[in-house]
Amino acid sequence: MGEGQFRDPNRRASARTAVRQPATVVYGDTTVGAQTLDVGPGGIAFLAPRPIGPGTRCTVAFELPFADGPVEVSASLKVAYSSYLAPEQFKIGTVFTVLDDDTARILLRYTQAAP
Secondary structure, three states: OOOOOOOOOOOOOOOOEEOOOEEEEEEOOEEEEEEEEEEEOOEEEEEEOOOOOOOOEEEEEEEEOOOOOOEEEEEEEEEEEEEEEEOOEEEEEEEEEEOOHHHHHHHHHHHHHOO
């Protein structure tokens, strides 16, 4: 197979940048506190106290730290995977489903500014 003929469906479409911030995740009637792990133009990964099933649609709100002050980000997501790490620690990988232009610009600015 030549290069470009095979694309691993589990690979991210864009790079992520580490960011450790508290976050709030809402799905259905459930609201949970979470800790962000990384973010990029295509999605975000975070730690949650319990699993969230793949395919679940949710919203996330968190702040991105910039030199000129934090910027609040809120976006709609779809869970891609939920992996057990430790008691009350599940790594949740997501993709953005709705991302307005302002939020997309903020994410791009953050990922490009990171070392």
